[in-house]
Amino acid sequence: MLTKRIIPCLDIENGRVVKGVKFTNLRDVGDPVEQSLRYQRAGADELVMLDVSATIEGRSAALETVRAVRSALSIPLCVGGGVREVKHAIDLLEAGADKVGVNSAAVTNPELLRELSDRVGAQCVVISIDAARRTESTGWEVVTRAGTHRTDIDAIQWAKEAADMGAGEILLTSFDRDGTRSGYDIDLLREIRSVTSLPVIASGGANSARHMIDAIGAGADAVLAASIFHDQDTTPSQLKEQLAQCGIEARLS
Amino acid sequence: MNQILIIDTGIANTASVRASFQRLGCDVSISHDSDHVRDAQFVVLPGVGSFGSGMDALRSFGLDQIIVERIKANKPLLGICLGLQLLCASSEETPGVAGLGVIDSEVTRFPESVRTPQHGWNRVGNEYAYFSNTYRIESIPTDWTGELSMHGAPFVASLKRGTTLACQYHPELSGDFGERVLVSWIETSMEAS
Numbered sequence: 006m007l008t009k010r011i012i013p014c015l016d017i018e019n020g021r022v023v024k025g026v027k028f029t030n031l032r033d034v035g036d037p038v039e040q041s042l043r044y045q046r047a048g049a050d051e052l053v054m055l056d057v058s059a060t061i062e063g064r065s066a067a068l069e070t071v072r073a074v075r076s077a078l079s080i081p082l083c084v085g086g087g088v089r090e091v092k093h094a095i096d097l098l099e100a101g102a103d104k105v106g107v108n109s110a111a112v113t114n115p116e117l118l119r120e121l122s123d124r125v126g127a128q129c130v131v132i133s134i135d136a137a138r139r140t141e142s143t144g145w146e147v148v149t150r151a152g153t154h155r156t157d158i159d160a161i162q163w164a165k166e167a168a169d170m171g172a173g174e175i176l177l178t179s180f181d182r183d184g185t186r187s188g189y190d191i192d193l194l195r196e197i198r199s200v201t202s203l204p205v206i207a208s209g210g211a212n213s214a215r216h217m218i219d220a221i222g223a224g225a226d227a228v229l230a231a232s233i234f235h236d237q238d239t240t241p242s243q244l245k246e247q248l249a250q251c252g253i254e255a256r257l258s
Numbered sequence: 259m260n261q262i263l264i265i266d267t268g269i270a271n272t273a274s275v276r277a278s279f280q281r282l283g284c285d286v287s288i289s290h291d292s293d294h295v296r297d298a299q300f301v302v303l304p305g306v307g308s309f310g311s312g313m314d315a316l317r318s319f320g321l322d323q324i325i326v327e328r329i330k331a332n333k334p335l336l337g338i339c340l341g342l343q344l345l346c347a348s349s350e351e352t353p354g355v356a357g358l359g360v361i362d363s364e365v366t367r368f369p370e371s372v373r374t375p376q377h378g379w380n381r382v383g384n385e386y387a388y389f390s391n392t393y394r395i396e397s398i399p400t401d402w403t404g405e406l407s408m409h410g411a412p413f414v415a416s417l418k419r420g421t422t423l424a425c426q427y428h429p430e431l432s433g434d435f436g437e438r439v440l441v442s443w444i445e446t447s448m449e450a451s
Contacts, residue, residue: 006380006408006409007378007380007389007409008379008381008386050379075273075277076277077277077281078277079431079432079433079436079437080388080432081431099271100273101273101274103271103274125307127375127392129271173375174375174377202373204378226377227377256379256386258386
């Protein structure tokens with residue numbers, strides 16, 4: 006049976022791995038190729054790389070990083086950041102990404118998801134949703150442009166629409182929990198799970214195996230984390246042993 | 259140095275496959291030239307995209323017959339993911355389009371009861387392999403050996419006959435296990451030739 010995945014996330018800026026809190030205060034935590042291989046050896050099931058600068062000028066640098074990581078890495082690699090048109094996605098796939106994450110551009114132009122899915126196949130298209138709890142009412146709204154813009158769009162509805170438009174997987178990040186180590190937003194996961202049958206990757210807030218077990222219990226197929234791996238507090242393999250003790254099947258190598 | 263030719267269908271993502279063989283020290287080229295495909299030492303039919311678009315691409319480059327002839331002559335061929343499915347007779351994904359017919363099976367969709375696409379690591383024997391698929395074949399055809407995996411119901415993870423290997427999973431993304439599968443395919447094929 007299909008195992009639950011543990012996915013380290015590398016935020017990339019100007020060819021370096023960085024990590025922040027709530028998408029800001031980025032600090033340098035290492036070289037992408039070294040980090041990727043370290044995580045692969047430590048039992049990562051897959052890697053996500055997000056180009057957090059993702060400027061036009063930065064794009065070719067990002068492609069270089071993807072090429073370098075790909076030539077070394079023998080597990081799946083999902084890359085996102087600044088994908089605004091089909092060509093960007095194809096460039097990333099040709100450089101060595103196995104899946105491409107689309108975020109802000111799909112919110113402005115949902116049709117992009119259909120075009121991408123038709124062109125490269127739904128299994129290569131990940132809709133990356135950054136969701137923040139509404140401040141004045143219940144529910145979650147989509148935030149874009151690395152968290153700088155609150156859209157007022159309902160995150161749950163958007164997940165449903167993105168699935169209908171041809172996305173093959175959902176990378177769901179809680180903006181409120183990102184980098185805080187206070188646990189995934191379980192209510193958000195439950196709500197998303199109730200509206201779609203697509204695979205869902207939980208992101209934002211991980212600090213322990215318990216957080217991951219809770220997220221999986223709420224319907225996540227994979228759990229993503231960054232800070233706990235960058236700071237070398239734990240490894241995917243160690244977490245998987247704890248998952249296995251709770252009866253959750255994970256790939257132990 | 260072993261020469262690997264990856265068939266360029268124009269829709270498949272070949273970077274990971276290329277990288278995996280390069281890590282093994284192989285000389286890798288990517289082509290859809292029918293002469294090159296016919297004469298290559300090892301051929302990989304990779305797979306991303308739909309069954310219909312994959313068959314269209316193979317036919318437009320005149321590769322459908324060449325692949326079938328290679329397999330008849332027991333020249334090494336590795337089909338990956340959609341590459342396995344294209345070797346079959348037909349697929350629910352694109353009804354009415356004939357496949358290469360080397361594997362006498364119909365490709366069907368996973369049942370509604372399970373998550374699709376199947377994205378992730380699933381058990382193959384005592385190992386885990388990485389899958390990314392919505393369609394599959396349900397049982398091992400009589401003239402092939404193979405391994406099954408489970409997603410809602412049993413499905414075929416890989417099939418082998420002579421120097422032909424067809425994997426529903428992605429060996430190029432399956433870590434150390436995948437690497438051993440590629441090495442074993444190359445070694446078995448070298449012994450056979």
